[in-house]
Amino acid sequence: FGWRDWSHHFSKWQYLILLISISWVLLNVKEAIEHVIRENQYFRQKSSLEKATADAVGRLASVAILAISGLMGLQIVGIPIESVLAITAVGAAGIAWASTDVVKNFFGGLMIHLTRPFAIGDWINSPEKEIEGMVEEIGWYQTRIRTFDKQPLYAPNGLFSSIVIRNPSRMSHRKIVADIKLGYEELHQIPTIVEEINRLLLEIPGIDQTQPAGAHCNALHADGIGINVDCFTNTMVWMEWRAIEQEVLLGIAKILRKNKH
Numbered sequence: 001f002g003w004r005d006w007s008h009h010f011s012k013w014q015y016l017i018l019l020i021s022i023s024w025v026l027l028n029v030k031e032a033i034e035h036v037i038r039e040n041q042y043f044r045q046k047s048s049l050e051k052a053t054a055d056a057v058g059r060l061a062s063v064a065i066l067a068i069s070g071l072m073g074l075q076i077v078g079i080p081i082e083s084v085l086a087i088t089a090v091g092a093a094g095i096a097w098a099s100t101d102v103v104k105n106f107f108g109g110l111m112i113h114l115t116r117p118f119a120i121g122d123w124i125n126s127p128e129k130e131i132e133g134m135v136e137e138i139g140w141y142q143t144r145i146r147t148f149d150k151q152p153l154y155a156p157n158g159l160f161s162s163i164v165i166r167n168p169s170r171m172s173h174r175k176i177v178a179d180i181k182l183g184y185e186e187l188h189q190i191p192t193i194v195e196e197i198n199r200l201l202l203e204i205p206g207i208d209q210t211q212p213a214g215a216h217c218n219a220l221h222a223d224g225i226g227i228n229v230d231c232f233t234n235t236m237v238w239m240e241w242r243a244i245e246q247e248v249l250l251g252i253a254k255i256l257r258k259n260k261h
Contacts, residue, residue, distance in 0.1 A: 104156075
């Protein structure tokens with residue numbers, strides 16, 4: 001009693017009902033998995049998938065389930081799949097040719113989800129374009145960015161495949177830089193000033209001592225000598241970095257005032 005004998009007991013409409021039921025179950029299973037990814041805190045902590053990526057994969061899965069179910073349904077009712085695929089391919093080619101930008105932006109969005117140069121909530125900027133702000137949404141056609149003056153900026157996804165994007169949200173450290181210029185009349189005080197600034201940088205707890213830090217003479221000008229100070233902070237939080245920067249600058253100012261004659 002094989003499959004062929006057993007299959008004769010069902011009509012094509014029963015097959016269609018069975019196919020629709022299986023598709024419905026698969027779509028619900030997909031929705032349940034998406035819900036776990038979006039809402040379950042433990043899974044979010046353990047998984048590298050982000051909400052935007054999970055949504056993108058979910059959309060593709062829905063399209064795949066519906067497309068396969070549709071083709072199987074056509075075969076059940078007696079419509080040759082080969083003819084449908086040939087017509088679909090010709091139509092898709094015509095649409096793609098007529099809407100090159102749409103296709104480019106669609107695949108640009110897909111590549112953003114796959115390569116993940118940035119994610120929702122990241123601060124990004126482009127040195128080539130006037131793009132800077134927080135990523136709010138990554139759609140299939142465009143990405144919405146909220147600029148720092150709270151205006152929405154919409155960038156087509158295809159643009160990101162041809163420009164350089166910086167993602168400061170993923171920096172490992174924040175840097176503090178200060179440039180000082182002292183007159184030649186203070187030449188004899190410069191070694192002491194540099195030494196005291198270096199000592200100051202060792203004493204401030206917010207500075208990462210595993211990274212390069214220090215003060216050095218780095219330039220000779222007609223009207224003075226340049227001293228460069230740079231270091232990296234332990235924190236990447238903007239306001240904490242600003243507080244450490246203020247501590248460093250005020251400490252340098254006190255050293256300069258103490259050694260000024």
